[in-house]
Amino acid sequence: MEFPAEPFKIKVVEPLHMSTREERARLIQEVGYNVFNLPSESILIDLLTDSGTSAMSDNQWAGISMGDESYAGSRNYYNFERTVRDIFGFQHIIPTHQGRMAENLLFSIVLKPGQVIPNNTHFDTTRANIEHKGGKALDLIIDEGLDPNSEHPFKGNMHLERLKDLILERGKEQIPLVMITITNNSAGGQPVSMDNIRETSQLCHEHGIPLLFDACRFAENCFLIKEREEGYSDKSVKEIAAELFSLGQGCTMSAKKDGLVNIGGFLALDSDLWTQQATNLLILIEGFPTYGGLAGRDLEAMSRGLQEVLNEDYLRFRINQIRYLGEQLISEGIPIVKPVGGHAVYLNAKEFLPHIPQEQFPGQALTVALYREAGIRAVEIGSLMFAHEDEETGETHYPELELVRLAVPRRVYTSMHMNYVAKSIVGVYRNRDQIKGLRIVEEPPFLRHFSARLEEVP
Ligand SMILES: Cc1ncc(COP(=O)(O)O)c(C=O)c1O
Numbered sequence: 001m002e003f004p005a006e007p008f009k010i011k012v013v014e015p016l017h018m019s020t021r022e023e024r025a026r027l028i029q030e031v032g033y034n035v036f037n038l039p040s041e042s043i044l045i046d047l048l049t050d051s052g053t054s055a056m057s058d059n060q061w062a063g064i065s066m067g068d069e070s071y072a073g074s075r076n077y078y079n080f081e082r083t084v085r086d087i088f089g090f091q092h093i094i095p096t097h098q099g100r101m102a103e104n105l106l107f108s109i110v111l112k113p114g115q116v117i118p119n120n121t122h123f124d125t126t127r128a129n130i131e132h133k134g135g136k137a138l139d140l141i142i143d144e145g146l147d148p149n150s151e152h153p154f155k156g157n158m159h160l161e162r163l164k165d166l167i168l169e170r171g172k173e174q175i176p177l178v179m180i181t182i183t184n185n186s187a188g189g190q191p192v193s194m195d196n197i198r199e200t201s202q203l204c205h206e207h208g209i210p211l212l213f214d215a216c217r218f219a220e221n222c223f224l225i226k227e228r229e230e231g232y233s234d235k236s237v238k239e240i241a242a243e244l245f246s247l248g249q250g251c252t253m254s255a256k257k258d259g260l261v262n263i264g265g266f267l268a269l270d271s272d273l274w275t276q277q278a279t280n281l282l283i284l285i286e287g288f289p290t291y292g293g294l295a296g297r298d299l300e301a302m303s304r305g306l307q308e309v310l311n312e313d314y315l316r317f318r319i320n321q322i323r324y325l326g327e328q329l330i331s332e333g334i335p336i337v338k339p340v341g342g343h344a345v346y347l348n349a350k351e352f353l354p355h356i357p358q359e360q361f362p363g364q365a366l367t368v369a370l371y372r373e374a375g376i377r378a379v380e381i382g383s384l385m386f387a388h389e390d391e392e393t394g395e396t397h398y399p400e401l402e403l404v405r406l407a408v409p410r411r412v413y414t415s416m417h418m419n420y421v422a423k424s425i426v427g428v429y430r431n432r433d434q435i436k437g438l439r440i441v442e443e444p445p446f447l448r449h450f451s452a453r454l455e456e457v458p
Pocket residue numbers: 051098099100101123125126181185214216254255256265
């Protein structure tokens with residue numbers, strides 16, 4: 001097991017509050033057993049998300065003070081545009097305040113009710129944006145991607161046969177675009193291989209359907225291609241990214257991940273027509289095309305972050321830090337999704353808590369236990385997030401995987417923090433029989449996991 005040494009020094013520190021178990025047990029009950037409702041000050045190690053939680057570099061902070069806050073034509077926009085073109089290669093770049101706005105713009109212009117958007121696995125905001133416009137979001141991941149114990153090196157891959165069958169069945173009129181999410185967050189942060197992307201691209205091309213990427217974690221995906229796919233070990237991550245994006249016609253991006261910023265995103269497109277339509281809508285709901293929903297200083301930080309994320313010392317540390325956490329858990333017999341993915345370790349809650357049935361949200365129950373016992377905030381990616389009722393039969397469909405994601409913010413926690421997390425999880429595992437299932441007492445119509453309230457099942 002390699003001990004990953006941080007390739008940076010710490011210049012500013014943020015104190016953490018050391019809460020007690022008693023405090024946390026009271027708080028989690030008060031907030032309806034939903035960790036999204038907790039005040040962040042009550043958390044010791046926050047692994048809720050790697051989104052918008054990165055520590056920015058001195059270079060990015062310097063960029064923040066170079067903000068040109070002109071309404072139109074800010075120099076920071078041009079820096080940002082140059083960086084995105086240089087890395088991603090797409091023609092048009094539309095800044096947005098975060099990824100879901102890029103999704104909203106895209107699906108508002110391309111999607112008609114009843115149409116289908118296939119993806120390896122849709123992230124929840126992508127799925128919600130599609131469904132909100134009357135479309136159907138289909139997950140077509142390879143079978144290994146749904147097996148937490150499969151060691152396939154590219155478990156995020158698209159299932160090409162199923163995609164082909166779908167295209168033959170529905171035709172291009174019913175499929176305005178195909179998406180690939182890199183890395184595949186909802187299925188364990190697993191990478192997609194260049195080979196799979198190339199074949200998906202060819203299939204789409206044969207049928208005249210555009211291929212777009214959900215590119216949030218493109219650098220991590222490209223680093224894993226470099227590590228795992230034949231023929232890429234001598235290529236730079238930037239070269240791999242250039243090849244990957246040349247296989248598609250655009251992307252949505254939440255720069256809150258591999259943009260190393262706390263806020264920001266964009267929609268990048270080759271199509272002039274789609275760009276014109278998206279820009280018109282952008283002005284209506286987000287902002288002028290040279291700032292999107294952002295300040296000039298945010299665009300500068302994003303531009304610099306996108307360049308920094310390609311630094312391979314950083315990426316090696318990043319991937320190894322996650323792997324280091326995962327390997328400690330594996331060596332203690334804790335069930336996690338294997339191999340360890342790009343940005344997070346995913347606990348397999350079905351195996352961790354076999355005594356809790358899916359309708360009692362084992363993933364959420366484990367999330368609650370991690371907070372109560374150790375002050376660690378993780379997130380459920382299972383039934384609370386994805387179970388839904390069939391419109392025709394009224395039957396509840398449960399997701400195949402019942403996961404708890406420990407997403408590690410970029411450049412925030414040290415490898416010593418990872419030791420604390422691993423030891424705490426081992427402690428929870430030893431007492432897992434004590435953990436109770438949960439039931440919902442209140443839920444909103446969309447994205448219920450963000451605000452639902454639950455209670456323990458006695
Ligand atoms: C794969 C994926 N797509 C889209 C998004 C949405 O991005 P944002 O939170 O910036 O709206 C996320 C956020 O976590 C994500 O992981």
